[in-house]
Amino acid sequence: MSIAIAMSGGVDSSTAAAVLAENYSTNPSGPAHEVVGLTMQLWNQRRLPKLLGEEAGEGGHASGRCCSLDDVYDARAVANFLNIPYYVINLEKQFEATVVRPFVEGYLAGETPIPCSLCNTEIKFAQFLTTARQIGAERIATGHYARIRRNPETGRYQLLRGVDRSKDQAYFLFGLTQEQLAHSEFPLGEMTKLEVRALARARHLPVAEKPDSQEICFVPTGSYRQFIDAYLAEQQRQPESPAGEVVSTDGHVLGEHQGIQNFTVGQRKGLGMAVGAPLYVIALDPAKNRVVVGEDRDLFRSRFRVREVNWIRPPASGDAVEAHVKIRHNHPGAAARVEAHGSCEAFVEFHQPQRAITPGQGAVFYDGDEVVGGGWISQVL
Amino acid sequence: MKRVYLDNNATTPLAPEVFEVMRPYLLEDFGNASSIHWFGQHAKAGVEKAREQVARLLSARPSEIVFTSGGTESDNAAMLGIVEAARGERKHVVTTAIEHPAVLSTAKSLEKRGVSVTYVRVSASGVIDPGDVASAIRPETVLISVMHANNELGTVQPLDEIGRIARERDIYFHTDAVQSVGKIPVDVEKLAVDLLALSAHKLNGPKGVGALYVRKGTILRPLLHGGHHERDRRPGTENVAGIAGLGAAAEIARAHLAEEHNRVAMMRDRLEAGILANVPLVAVNGDRAHRVPTTTNLTFDYLEGEGFVIAMDLRGIACSTGSACSSGSLEPSHVLSAIGLKPEQARASIRFSLGRFNTEEDVDAALKILPGVVEQLRAVSPHYRKEAVSSQPSAFSKS
Numbered sequence: 001m002s003i004a005i006a007m008s009g010g011v012d013s014s015t016a017a018a019v020l021a022e023n024y025s026t027n028p029s030g031p032a033h034e035v036v037g038l039t040m041q042l043w044n045q046r047r048l049p050k051l052l053g054e055e056a057g058e059g060g061h062a063s064g065r066c067c068s069l070d071d072v073y074d075a076r077a078v079a080n081f082l083n084i085p086y087y088v089i090n091l092e093k094q095f096e097a098t099v100v101r102p103f104v105e106g107y108l109a110g111e112t113p114i115p116c117s118l119c120n121t122e123i124k125f126a127q128f129l130t131t132a133r134q135i136g137a138e139r140i141a142t143g144h145y146a147r148i149r150r151n152p153e154t155g156r157y158q159l160l161r162g163v164d165r166s167k168d169q170a171y172f173l174f175g176l177t178q179e180q181l182a183h184s185e186f187p188l189g190e191m192t193k194l195e196v197r198a199l200a201r202a203r204h205l206p207v208a209e210k211p212d213s214q215e216i217c218f219v220p221t222g223s224y225r226q227f228i229d230a231y232l233a234e235q236q237r238q239p240e241s242p243a244g245e246v247v248s249t250d251g252h253v254l255g256e257h258q259g260i261q262n263f264t265v266g267q268r269k270g271l272g273m274a275v276g277a278p279l280y281v282i283a284l285d286p287a288k289n290r291v292v293v294g295e296d297r298d299l300f301r302s303r304f305r306v307r308e309v310n311w312i313r314p315p316a317s318g319d320a321v322e323a324h325v326k327i328r329h330n331h332p333g334a335a336a337r338v339e340a341h342g343s344c345e346a347f348v349e350f351h352q353p354q355r356a357i358t359p360g361q362g363a364v365f366y367d368g369d370e371v372v373g374g375g376w377i378s379q380v381l
Numbered sequence: 382m383k384r385v386y387l388d389n390n391a392t393t394p395l396a397p398e399v400f401e402v403m404r405p406y407l408l409e410d411f412g413n414a415s416s417i418h419w420f421g422q423h424a425k426a427g428v429e430k431a432r433e434q435v436a437r438l439l440s441a442r443p444s445e446i447v448f449t450s451g452g453t454e455s456d457n458a459a460m461l462g463i464v465e466a467a468r469g470e471r472k473h474v475v476t477t478a479i480e481h482p483a484v485l486s487t488a489k490s491l492e493k494r495g496v497s498v499t500y501v502r503v504s505a506s507g508v509i510d511p512g513d514v515a516s517a518i519r520p521e522t523v524l525i526s527v528m529h530a531n532n533e534l535g536t537v538q539p540l541d542e543i544g545r546i547a548r549e550r551d552i553y554f555h556t557d558a559v560q561s562v563g564k565i566p567v568d569v570e571k572l573a574v575d576l577l578a579l580s581a582h583k584l585n586g587p588k589g590v591g592a593l594y595v596r597k598g599t600i601l602r603p604l605l606h607g608g609h610h611e612r613d614r615r616p617g618t619e620n621v622a623g624i625a626g627l628g629a630a631a632e633i634a635r636a637h638l639a640e641e642h643n644r645v646a647m648m649r650d651r652l653e654a655g656i657l658a659n660v661p662l663v664a665v666n667g668d669r670a671h672r673v674p675t676t677t678n679l680t681f682d683y684l685e686g687e688g689f690v691i692a693m694d695l696r697g698i699a700c701s702t703g704s705a706c707s708s709g710s711l712e713p714s715h716v717l718s719a720i721g722l723k724p725e726q727a728r729a730s731i732r733f734s735l736g737r738f739n740t741e742e743d744v745d746a747a748l749k750i751l752p753g754v755v756e757q758l759r760a761v762s763p764h765y766r767k768e769a770v771s772s773q774p775s776a777f778s779k780s
Contacts, residue, residue, distance in 0.1 A: 134688035
């Protein structure tokens, strides 16, 4: 049996590869095991040269970002170091269609999308699993801080947070199907980030001291607005008149904005107006091309609709469940009642109002450490 | 795991006897070929011997051989050198749509400098029609550049006819012969070429060395500036060991040309026939009657070429999809596009290229492993599953 490990060139996936290589090579019983390292080439950073600064326009390359030559170099160096076969696979076309374009469309539709979850659902645990099977690997592994368990009673696979609460990446994995969970491994799920670093150092991995990456991988400047502008320009799809009204919660026109994709719910800066109490973006209304602003207290809401819900542990039919719900990655989560509505929608009602419930973000339902399901916030009610 | 190398168009293994010829020049005979003393003279002798060996392989004169760093430099030196030395304000170059990037990118750079370039198209055969080259010629045409054997398809271009056309019109004729030298007869007189690029590592020589044949009397502006090496045609201290290796490789290739041609062609044909007999929905690309003996390029409908190459490699068989240079990029091979393949067909195309060190056992190993790997990849393709049920190759059939 062989397993394909997704290697980004970062310390997490490199350490995950090291753990797998050791586990698989030291298992003398059973059939021969093999670990194959694969790096997904997802986005060509040279495509939008304006974002890279002038010197990178021709012949230059971005460094320290997703899919940069440096990261592929690092991943290859680690694979050589571990003596595992290694390949770069090109998924640029699929990544653009299933992650980048929906990301841009989401902003244009007044949402604040979260591309990492989409990438997991569409690329890492779908395309990547397909490619792994094509090359003869039955299973895949990633460097996510999450755990998979099989419930012996129900036979279903469970998704759990990694033991390192501060690195919990199960949030980004709410879309995984039973089929995907059944064929995936998270070698870092039982480790803390400190332990991962220590292991990388102890094994002398070439990337042991490499800093963690932070931003959205395909946005080289860290500014999603610049990315959207550059991408729309490349597609020759500048919105005809992006300007629209800024209105108060009671409908008074307070000013003008230059495109709702430049705003996100909860945002304070960049409204370009100073009137008494601080103003925040409360909602974005794509139909009327409006930015609705108000005071901080207007941001606290309780009930919202969730679309494309994926139940990893489905509720008993018709039942509402009590869950701890996170509405963005860095949200601590709060107690809520989740009512399934059909097979792919749900309504969430927090017991205490939460600040800045933002359409486009993932709403993830936890029972303790277990992710029971999740979906995309579609509408605050 | 037994490893089988079927990617000889990318590069070839160094022949042990070539290595033995190179070895002294890396050790005791280390001299600079320009030096007066004994050390220099020994190095110089090695370079000149190699020049004769390469000249003999091409039926050229030794003085017409310029050593370079490889095929890419030779192509650049030939094209830029001719165009820059040519008189006239308006200049025009004729080349083809199926050239190696060493020629295509050089042509693009000429276009940026104001030179017009015509890229002659090719039919599904992968063989250029000399008539198309003739009709592309203009009064201001200063250079025709047509490759000899195509690196992806192996198809051999009718250089003799094109050469005659060039000569009649008094236009310089260059060929990138990197994939043909040492595999089929290459005679600069019969082909009527004025410039010819070759590379050592494609004929079991070392990497980093090549040559440019420059017909006597050809006015060429040098690409690089420096000392008086290579009769002022290519400055820089000679890569003596590499050049000696190229000479030895040329000598061996010449001595065994006919027998190797037949031996490799038979293996290639058996591999091709075995694939066609054992795998459904597969077709050979390019004119099978006009190919170098080393190469077969096949389109396997519903195959993800990249995955196939990886899956084969994990089982010990090395082959390629697209050309090695375009791997890692999304663009389908420009050669396969030029012969009319759709992007998905180009990505489903695999090149096997054999060479001097392949054996019948290698062909057996490939034929044993390949059908299962193709099936494994196709089984995951949603299109294949649908089509397999209706057993019609409709979505993938060639237009």
